[in-house]
Amino acid sequence: MHIEKIFSIFSNSILNLLQIRRKPTVLQLPITSRCNSMCKTCNIWKLTEKKDINPVLLQKVLSDSFFNNIKHVGLNGGEITLVPNWKEILEIILKLKKIKSVHIISNGLKKENLLIILKEAKTLCNSYNVRLGFTLSVDGINSIHDNIRGIPKAYPRIKYLLDEISSNKNKYCDDFIIGCTISQYNIPYIREIEYELKKYSNAYLEYHLAVPNKRIHTFNNSTDYNVLYDERSRILATEFFYRKSKEAVGLTDKIKFFSIYFYLKNKGNGRLCNCNYLYKDVTIDESLNLYLCATASNTAGSLIEKSATTIKRNGTLKKLSKENHNYCNQCIHYSSTPTIKGLIIYVIDNLSTKYNWNHKFKYLVKWQKSRL
Numbered sequence: 001m002h003i004e005k006i007f008s009i010f011s012n013s014i015l016n017l018l019q020i021r022r023k024p025t026v027l028q029l030p031i032t033s034r035c036n037s038m039c040k041t042c043n044i045w046k047l048t049e050k051k052d053i054n055p056v057l058l059q060k061v062l063s064d065s066f067f068n069n070i071k072h073v074g075l076n077g078g079e080i081t082l083v084p085n086w087k088e089i090l091e092i093i094l095k096l097k098k099i100k101s102v103h104i105i106s107n108g109l110k111k112e113n114l115l116i117i118l119k120e121a122k123t124l125c126n127s128y129n130v131r132l133g134f135t136l137s138v139d140g141i142n143s144i145h146d147n148i149r150g151i152p153k154a155y156p157r158i159k160y161l162l163d164e165i166s167s168n169k170n171k172y173c174d175d176f177i178i179g180c181t182i183s184q185y186n187i188p189y190i191r192e193i194e195y196e197l198k199k200y201s202n203a204y205l206e207y208h209l210a211v212p213n214k215r216i217h218t219f220n221n222s223t224d225y226n227v228l229y230d231e232r233s234r235i236l237a238t239e240f241f242y243r244k245s246k247e248a249v250g251l252t253d254k255i256k257f258f259s260i261y262f263y264l265k266n267k268g269n270g271r272l273c274n275c276n277y278l279y280k281d282v283t284i285d286e287s288l289n290l291y292l293c294a295t296a297s298n299t300a301g302s303l304i305e306k307s308a309t310t311i312k313r314n315g316t317l318k319k320l321s322k323e324n325h326n327y328c329n330q331c332i333h334y335s336s337t338p339t340i341k342g343l344i345i346y347v348i349d350n351l352s353t354k355y356n357w358n359h360k361f362k363y364l365v366k367w368q369k370s371r372l
Contacts, residue, residue, distance in 0.1 A: 021317060023069040025098075026281040028294055029053075030215065031089055032078035033286050037107045038150030041139075041183050041210040041225045043217035044078060053286045055088045057304060061288055062096060066308035071100045078286070081110040081117060090121055094128045103133035105179070108161045109154060115164065118172040126174075134173035135206070136161055140186045141196045148185050166200040176203040182240070183210040183225040184233045190240050207244065209237070209260060211333050215285070215294035228268045238264040255338050258346050263332045271328055272342030273335040278321050278328060282308075292320050295333045 031053040125132040139148040212222040227233040245257035259272040277293035291297040
């Protein structure tokens with residue numbers, strides 16, 4: 001398994017280095033700008049225009065051959081439980097030629113609606129032999145979560161869903177993830193948050209940093225929540241992700257947590273992981289505009305006016321890739337598979353720690369820092 005992953009890392013890194021654009025295999029699909037939360041790490045709820053994706057137009061958009069290789073689709077928003085025709089949208093996605101999995105993200109505030117949606121979605125997905133994944137966003141416990149969400153008594157609803165879905169996972173999804181976004185607001189309490197969430201052994205705990213994000217309109221004002229802008233928060237987060245990298249069992253998790261640790265240690269520089277959104281995967285928003293990533297990409301154009309194939313042929317995606325490339329070294333989002341450089345740094349760091357070989361790699365470390 002490790003050999004297969006390493007081969008995948010090398011092949012993906014080489015294709016990215018050659019800047020070869022491939023057809024996307026992952027599609028992020030925010031289907032609404034409506035949200036019933038008031039999160040401190042997100043500004044989408046402040047938008048005056050509330051819009052859901054148009055299923056008829058979406059079907060036309062996805063019929064383009066550009067999307068023929070899509071295997072995984074992320075359904076998010078906004079908040080999916082506020083979309084009345086979610087099922088019609090899901091049925092369109094399930095007709096994609098190579099679809100293997102659909103992943104839903106929710107804040108869980110409409111808990112009864114959410115459970116109904118998950119039950120129906122799982123039945124529908126499994127009838128197409130497609131896996132349904134689900135992420136419940138949990139940013140803390142008790143008042144910590146309520147404070148970040150800006151909604152009083154939000155956590156009791158989350159607690160109900162954690163208990164119900166964890167106990168009856170087969171009814172609601174194939175893969176259950178608890179997604180915890182790390183910010184200045186919850187990093188001081190991360191030990192007790194982790195202790196509580198670890199009780200749900202039937203779920204995978206996913207930790208990631210709250211980062212500047214164009215999709216949720218925080219790209220230019222993330223200083224209030226981003227751990228990089230508060231030294232105590234940065235140090236606490238650095239220590240947390242270093243510990244996670246040592247405790248993790250699988251190679252993927254070890255490298256993912258190590259890359260976040262490395263990024264924090266170097267104060268927001270030194271990306272060690274590939275970003276497949278730079279030269280492969282894409283995002284479509286609720287207005288059917290095409291983007292690379294949701295984090296930093298400008299729009300490539302309206303898919304109502306032009307097909308994705310046309311946009312690719314006219315060079316817009318290539319232009320966006322060049323624009324985004326300059327920002328990528330400062331971004332830690334979408335970190336899973338390392339670059340060749342990232343893999344080397346990870347291996348050297350582990351050997352140095354294990355055998356106290358830091359003196360043997362002092363020149364490489366010096367070079368490494370000069371490249372940040």
